[in-house]
Amino acid sequence: MHLAQLTCENFRGLTSIHFQPTPGLNVLCGRNAQGKTSVLEAILYLATSKSHRTNTEKELVQHGAEGFRLSACVQRNDRAVDVAATWWGGAKRFKVNGVAQTRVSDILGKVNVVLFSPEDVALVKGAAGLRRRFLDMELSQLQPQYLNALQQYRQVLRQRNQVLRERRPDSSLIAVWDTQLAAHGATLMRERGAFLEDLDARARAAYRAIAAEENLNLVYQPDVKAAEPLEDLFRRTHASDIRRGMTTRGPHLDDFEFIIADRPARSFASQGQQKTAALAVKLAELELVKSRIGEYPILMLDEVLAELDERRAEQLQAAIGPEAQCLLTTAHIDARTPLPLADGARFVIEGGRLEAQ
DSSP states (O other): OEEEEEEEEEETTEEEEEEOOOSSEEEEEOOTTSSHHHHHHHHHHHHHSOOSSOSOGGGGBOTTOSEEEEEEEEEOSSOEEEEEEEEETTEEEEEETTEEOSSGGGGBTTBOEEEEOGGGGHHHHSOHHHHHHHHHHHHHHHOHHHHHHHHHHHHHHHHHHHHHTSSSOOHHHHHHHHHHHHHHHHHHHHHHHHHHHHHHHHHHHHHHHHSTTOOEEEEEEOSSOTTSOHHHHHHHTHHHHHHHTSOOSSGGGOEEEEEETTEEHHHHSOHHHHHHHHHHHHHHHHHHHHHHHSSOOEEEEESGGGGSOHHHHHHHHHHSOTTSOEEEEESOOSTTOSSOGGGSEEEEEETTEEEEO
C-alpha cells in the first residue's frame, strides 16, 4: 500500500499542506521545528487515532485554531481507502470512505503504518508499559479478535478492581470477574507469544543486516507462566488483591526484553546498540505486516540518519523491501548523505509549508 495524498489543516504547525508522495522513497528535509515530524504524526493519527508524542488531542491543534482536520487517500493492492479525521470543539470524528465510524477502534487496520522515531529507543530501555502498548497497537491493527479481547479484558479489569476497592468486597462477584478475565487474558497471552516469536526471528535478521557483528533476541516475559491457569491464579491472589485494592497479577503486567549479544540491552547495551535494536524491530514489523496482510505497510522513518553512521545507513536501505513506500525525514541533505536519495522524491518543509523540490 502507499499514501497517495495527505491534507492537513491546523495540525500542529501545519497551517495547510497538500502532500502527494511517490510510491517509493520520499525525503522530507528541513531544519528542526519546521513540521517534518508533524507530517508523519498526522499519517499515524489517521491510521491509529493516536499520536506517538501526546495523548491529548488539544496539543495537536495549531495555536489559535479551534481544531484540526486531516484526510488521506491510501492505495492498497485491491482498493483505495479514504480516511478523514477531525478534532473540533473537543469532539473526535473519523470517516472511512465517507462513512462515519461509530467507534474510533473501527479504523484500525484500514491503513497500516510502521513508524520509527528517535523516541523509540524507549522501547528498549523504557518502562514495560511502553512495550505492552507497542504489542497492543500492532496486534490490534492486524487481528480484530485481539482488539476485541483487549477491550474486554480492560473492561473486566476495571470492574474487578472496582469491587476490590469496596469496603466489603463480594468474593462471589470477584470470582465472576476472575472467569471472564482469565478467558480474555488467555487470548492476549497466546497472541502476544506468537507475535513475538515471529517478530524475534525477523528482528534478529534485520539487526544482523545493520550490525552484522552482533545478535539480537526478543524474549516474551509474561507475568503469568503458562503452567498455571489464569483463573486459578486470580483466585489464589484474592486476599492480596483485596488488601491492595487492585488486580496484582495478569497479562496487564506482561513485558518483553531486548537481548543483545546474550545480555539484557536495557542494562548493558550502548545507546547506539539500543537505537539500532529499536530500528531493527520496526524493520521486522514491516516484514511481519507484509506476511500477514499481503502488502507492505507505509514505512515512516523520522530522523533515522541522525541515529546511524554511514555504513549502517547504507545497510538500512538494503534491508528495506524495495516494494515498500518510505517517508524519511532529515534535517541534513547534502553530498555526504549516505542514502542514495537521488532515487527518491524530495520535499522541503519550512514554517509548516511543504513543497516538492
